[in-house]
Amino acid sequence: MKNMSLEEPAVQFDQVSLSYGLDQDVLTQVSMELHARSFTLLTGPSGAGKTTLLKLAYLALLPTSGNISLFGVNTGRLNRTGLAKLRRRVGVVFQEFRLLDHLTAYENAALPLRVVGEPEKHYRDDVIELLRWVGLGDRLDARPETLSGGEKQRVAIARAIVGKPDLLIADEPTGNVDPEMGDRLLRLFQELNKRLGTTVLIATHDQDMVKNAGAEVLRLADGSVMHQVSNRPSFTIS
Numbered sequence: 001m002k003n004m005s006l007e008e009p010a011v012q013f014d015q016v017s018l019s020y021g022l023d024q025d026v027l028t029q030v031s032m033e034l035h036a037r038s039f040t041l042l043t044g045p046s047g048a049g050k051t052t053l054l055k056l057a058y059l060a061l062l063p064t065s066g067n068i069s070l071f072g073v074n075t076g077r078l079n080r081t082g083l084a085k086l087r088r089r090v091g092v093v094f095q096e097f098r099l100l101d102h103l104t105a106y107e108n109a110a111l112p113l114r115v116v117g118e119p120e121k122h123y124r125d126d127v128i129e130l131l132r133w134v135g136l137g138d139r140l141d142a143r144p145e146t147l148s149g150g151e152k153q154r155v156a157i158a159r160a161i162v163g164k165p166d167l168l169i170a171d172e173p174t175g176n177v178d179p180e181m182g183d184r185l186l187r188l189f190q191e192l193n194k195r196l197g198t199t200v201l202i203a204t205h206d207q208d209m210v211k212n213a214g215a216e217v218l219r220l221a222d223g224s225v226m227h228q229v230s231n232r233p234s235f236t237i238s
């Protein structure tokens with residue numbers, strides 16, 4: 001077991017600002033840290049910049065100024081290859097699922113392994129096991145159009161975690177499901193965090209999730225002010 005105090009933070013923002021084009025900053029000098037193995041919810045009003053912050057954390061956007069480090073690596077110093085390598089340590093569940101319509105649930109979940117050239121015989125059993133774990137053992141061959149919102153979300157979660165990421169980022173994962181499914185998805189994320197030690201960061205409007213998760217809550221307001229709503233020191237704000 002690694003000594004947590006010696007582990008680098010999973011995510012570190014140092015005075016990060018982001019503006020789209022010439023528009024005013026969406027995020028202004030945001031500094032925050034997510035400790036390795038922490039479970040954090042990111043909340044705040046619509047338009048506050050939650051998706052933007054997540055995109056920065058999964059390296060889909062580069063900051064206008066400031067530094068972002070993942071797992072102790074300063075991303076500002078990396079070239080494209082270095083960024084791509086680091087990005088493979090991050091699993092993402094997108095707000096709008098982004099499943100491929102012509103692939104089955106099994107094929108969608110296995111896609112990250114297929115694209116890096118992993119032979120199917122190495123991963124087939126693991127992917128099936130993973131889909132069983134998310135409750136889709138009987139929908140392996142179903143295509144997205146025949147799946148409910150909650151089922152699609154669970155395929156997207158399976159795809160995000162199939163490569164055993166060190167960091168899992170999810171954008172409004174319960175936005176399209178009923179409260180019961182929302183609870184179920186929250187439990188999946190919590191189990192992943194506890195069993196594998198995956199650092200989890202979830203953006204959500206879902207106040208039930210905020211109430212039930214017993215997690216750190218990071219609140220984003222006006223793109224610049226972040227509050228910690230918890231006593232546990234899973235991240236620090238400056």
Ligand SMILES: Nc1ncnc2c1ncn2[C@@H]1O[C@H](COP(=O)(O)OP(=O)(O)OP(=O)(O)O)[C@@H](O)[C@H]1O
Binds near residue numbers: 020047051
């Ligand atoms: N690609 C873009 N180009 C220009 N402006 C953008 C772009 N993406 C987001 N914005 C703007 O940045 C601001 C923050 O958007 P963002 O999607 O990060 O907020 P959010 O907190 O995730 O909102 P919501 O809760 O509604 O999803 C908004 O004013 C939005 O219009």
